[in-house]
Amino acid sequence: MATLKQVARWVPSHWGAGHLVLAGFLALLVLAVSPVIKLDLVVNGLFLGAIIGLGAIGLSLVYGILKFAHIGHGDFMTLGAYFALFLLSDLFPRIGLTGAGLGPFTFGYPLLLALPLAMLAMAVVAIALDLGIYRRLRRRGVNPVVLAMASLGVAIALRGVVQIFWGGGTEQYPRVSKLFYRLPMDVRIPPDNLFVGGLTVVLVVALYLFLTRSKMGKAMRATSDNPDLARVSGINTEHILWWTWAIGGALAATAGVLLAVSQAQLVPIMGWRLLIPLFAAVILGGIGNPFGALVGGLIIGVTSEISTQWLNPSYKPAMAFLVMIIMLLFRPRGLFGAKD
Amino acid sequence: MDIIGNLDYNIAFVVVAAIYAVFALGLNVHWGYAGLFNIGIAGFFALGAYTSALLTKASADPRLFEDFKFGGNLAASFEGIPVVGSLDLWFVVALLGAAAVCAVVALGIGFLTLRLRGDYLAIATLGIAESIRLVFLNEKWLANGSKGLYNIPRFLGDVVAPRNYDYLFLVVVLVVLAILYLAVERITKSPWGRVLRAIREDETTAAASGKNVFKFKLQAFILGAAIMGIGGALFAYNVRFLSPLTFDPLLATFIIWAMLMVGGSGNNKGAILGAFIVWGVWTRTQFLPRFLGEPEFRLFLIGFIIVAVMLLRPGGILGEGRKVSRPAWQQKTASPET
Amino acid sequence: MLLEVCDLDAGYGQTQILHGVSIRVDEREIVTIIGPNGSGKSTLLKAITGVVRPTAGRVVFGSDSIAGLSPDRIVRKxxxxxxxxxxxxxxxxxxxxxxxxxxxRRDLGRERLPRIYEMFPDLVSKRGDRASRLSGGQRQMLALARALMLDPTLLLLDEPSAGLAPMMVDGVFDKIAEINQTGVAILIVEQKARRSLQQSHRGYVLATGQTRLEDTGERLLANPEVRRLYLGG
Structure with missing residues (x-):
């Protein structure tokens, strides 16, 4: 931990950029010190971590700005993934849009259309839920834990909606199987993971630019820092909340679609099962710090993959939980959080 | 359906509803009185059920188990435990053991998270529930893995004819529920309970007036978890079969939240009433026509009930009773008010 | 008259803190409100800015009634x-x-920025640093500078000297006087108010949510009872 603190101190003060540097550094460190660890697990853990990270970024933004633990976030992912499924297997084929196996990937170009539509849909759903439920509770001046409670109800209801429309079974996007890339040192990468990695980089850079360059992005950070001061500065915090939900919902949808692509299946419980890794990533990165959440996601992804070398793979969520507990013990404000 | 069949159905209904009422009482100690947000009830549920099953005396058929070390026969190694007449003390041991194990686990989680902000507890309880489920699923030596434990002996063994077991167990469950209700009622009306509510309303003021907030919260968390452990034990003696799949968050966590919200958190009678109402709705709706009776729709319904109660009637049916204090949902806060 | 507060009631939830407070601030004036801890000074400022919603009474700014408006609309005024x-x-x-x-007003902001840096030259070299790295005095200066960005006619300051080293306090009050010279009226709330009253045109004493006294700054400083109760002898 001491080393981490020192590293964090070298990091340039500019919001986020340094954290990405640190992420790479940590990953290299893990590789360098441990010849016993299979490189394959580390690499594929990073891809899993990118998916967790995308979900966690939105969760962290919501947590930082609305100040409550949004338990429905995992089910936002699920709903986003199933919405894309509806487009890919129902709507698009009716208008003649079909296909799979685009280039090296298992999916076809319709997915590239379905993804932004799913993002948009989840952004709308997230804002609508805020207007219908969370805002009404906020105006009553309730305690944040009550908002978290309401979001538990939302999580359950959303999963119910998914099951009403698609049943409880396993589904798949239209796909054709592809060979894994074989790299030296026994590293095998499913081609779809390149898409996961590339899209994550694009979205994170876009978010970084939004948060540091645009007026609305800066105002979001300001509101996360200090909502009361933001309001007396003339920032309409209601609009900020809409932006926050929109970004959180869209990123959750992306994470959900990518999870469905990389695991080659959709089940209604997929998002709920990821809730612990999501929160672990958020706490690791420090609540309200989106780039911290990404780094947290990568760390969680890699550690839970590596753990499969010694433990039954089904213990992965428990690994994420363990990392989170260790974090809460030693640095409850996260890797990059202020000192207590 | 003939009259006897109908009666049996109703008895089975009351037994399950009363077991859920025990959980709702435990959750009421957590949420209603102490404002502790536990979404890992399933963890304590499973822990209580498995503990009591492993502690029961009679052995199950060893051929049914492969890697399982205990074979439901852990208790057989303690020959010294008395059986007074036909009174099976092992049942009491199993109940108390379940409570004790849950209390110890709650002590651990509470110690780690209760000093931190409130919603960390929620995440930690969720994590521990999932971890407990994974342990029971993967560690075959402990609890026979996904095949589960079966033939958990009946209370009093074969003293009562198996076909009349439900009548006997109904009495047992109602007695346990009554004892727990009176105990929780008494504890929450005591000075200790008042301090707890003061903390829930305004932690800073309570701390400023010299109360050890952490200690009180920890005690409340342990108490609620122990009650849930007893609920788990009763459940095990009722269904007499346990598998990790039994402890799905829907039927082991969410529905209990819906029960407490509907009945009225902060009110022990409300918790019990809510358990009967929600379990009634749950069991009756399976006879609804078409998709309304499907489990998918009922899952949605549980979530919808929780949100609707919070928005429309935050006090539930009974509410907190005498308005001596502000309930959890009206606490003063620093959240962004817009 | 620039700001007039009449019989204002306000509080948090069911706890009422202000009971019929009345004050006024004229144009280009510095007014200080003194009073013990918990007298409602901060709540009064929050009620004027709309952070706390007044439950009764009038707040008139210029010619507009602003009681009950949201903070962003009040800032705009x-x-x-x-x-x-x-x-x-x-x-x-x-x-x-x-x-x-x-x-x-991003347009106004762009226009004002050079002017603000001119007024707060210490901030120029640190413009790319995070605010968390500033010292207490610098942070207070940044807070003042931020509040001046929209070219306000009235500035409300809640205990600007709290937690600052004595040397810094002088710097902050010198800066307040300088801001006042540019034509901005200033309403200050202070618990240890000697320094603040010295450079105020007028002052009020607030206790248990009510206005107790109103006078010029010098005369409040000279008032033996005020000295004994609120200025520490």
Whole structure:
């Protein structure tokens, strides 16, 4: 931990950029010190971590700005993934849009259309839920834990909606199987993971630019820092909340679609099962710090993959939980959080 | 359906509803009185059920188990435990053991998270529930893995004819529920309970007036978890079969939240009433026509009930009773008010 | 008259803190409100800026009634507010903090920025640093600078000297006088108010949510009872 603190101190003060540097550094460190660890697990853990990270970024933004633990976030992912499924297997084929196996990937170009539509849909759903439920509770001046409670109800209801429309079974996007890339040192990468990695980089850079360059992005950070001061500065915090939900919902949808692509299946419980890794990533990165959440996601992804070398793979969520507990013990404000 | 069949159905209904009422009482100690947000009830549920099953005396058929070390026969190694007449003390041991194990686990989680902000507890309880489920699923030596434990002996063994077991167990469950209700009622009306509510309303003021907030919260968390452990034990003696799949968050966590919200958190009678109402709705709706009776729709319904109660009637049916204090949902806060 | 507060009631939830407070601030005036801890001084400022919703009474600014408006609409009318603590955005840079001060009018903000840096030259070299790195005195200066970005006609300051070293306190009050010279009226709330009253045109004593006394700054300083009760002898 001491080393981490020192590293964090070298990091340039500019919001986020340094954290990405640190992420790479940590990953290299893990590789360098441990010849016993299979490189394959580390690499594929990073891809899993990118998916967790995308979900966690939105969760962290919501947590930082609305100040409550949004338990429905995992089910936002699920709903986003199933919405894309509806487009890919129902709507698009009716208008003649079909296909799979685009280039090296298992999916076809319709997915590239379905993804932004799913993002948009989840952004709308997230804002609508805020207007219908969370805002009404906020105006009553309730305690944040009550908002978290309401979001538990939302999580359950959303999963119910998914099951009403698609049943409880396993589904798949239209796909054709592809060979894994074989790299030296026994590293095998499913081609779809390149898409996961590339899209994550694009979205994170876009978010970084939004948060540091645009007026609305800066105002979001300001509101996360200090909502009361933001309001007396003339920032309409209601609009900020809409932006926050929109970004959180869209990123959750992306994470959900990518999870469905990389695991080659959709089940209604997929998002709920990821809730612990999501929160672990958020706490690791420090609540309200989106780039911290990404780094947290990568760390969680890699550690839970590596753990499969010694433990039954089904213990992965428990690994994420363990990392989170260790974090809460030693640095409850996260890797990059202020000192207590 | 003939009259006897109908009666049996109703008895089975009351037994399950009363077991859920025990959980709702435990959750009421957590949420209603102490404002502790536990979404890992399933963890304590499973822990209580498995503990009591492993502690029961009679052995199950060893051929049914492969890697399982205990074979439901852990208790057989303690020959010294008395059986007074036909009174099976092992049942009491199993109940108390379940409570004790849950209390110890709650002590651990509470110690780690209760000093931190409130919603960390929620995440930690969720994590521990999932971890407990994974342990029971993967560690075959402990609890026979996904095949589960079966033939958990009946209370009093074969003293009562198996076909009349439900009548006997109904009495047992109602007695346990009554004892727990009176105990929780008494504890929450005591000075200790008042301090707890003061903390829930305004932690800073309570701390400023010299109360050890952490200690009180920890005690409340342990108490609620122990009650849930007893609920788990009763459940095990009722269904007499346990598998990790039994402890799905829907039927082991969410529905209990819906029960407490509907009945009225902060009110022990409300918790019990809510358990009967929600379990009634749950069991009756399976006879609804078409998709309304499907489990998918009922899952949605549980979530919808929780949100609707919070928005429309935050006090539930009974509410907190005498308005001596502000309930959890009206606490003063620093959240962004817009 | 620039600001007039009449018989104002306000509080948090069911706890009423202000009971019929009346004060006024004239144009280009510095007014200080003194009073013990818990007398409702901060609540009064929050009620004027709309952070706390008044339950009764009038707040008139210029010719508009502003009681019950949202904070962003009140800011737009020309009232800026500097809270006592947490009055900067710690994870934002100095420059970004100032930009947030002009969130409502980016055009005006661009125009004002050079002028503000001129007034607060110490901030120029730190414009790219996060506000969390500033010292207490610098942070207070940044808070003032942020509040001035929209060119307000009235500035509300909640205990600007709280927690500062004595040397810094002088710097802050010199800066307040300088701001006042540019034509901005200033309403200050202070617990240890000697320094503040010295440079105020008028002052009020607030106790248990009610206005007790009103007088010029000098005469309040000279009043033996005020000295005994609120100025520490």
């Amino acid at each position: 020309g009232i800026s507010y500097v809270p006592q603590t947490e009055n900067v955005f710690p994870s934002l840079t100095i420059q970004e903090n100032l930009e947030m001060g002009a969130f409502l």
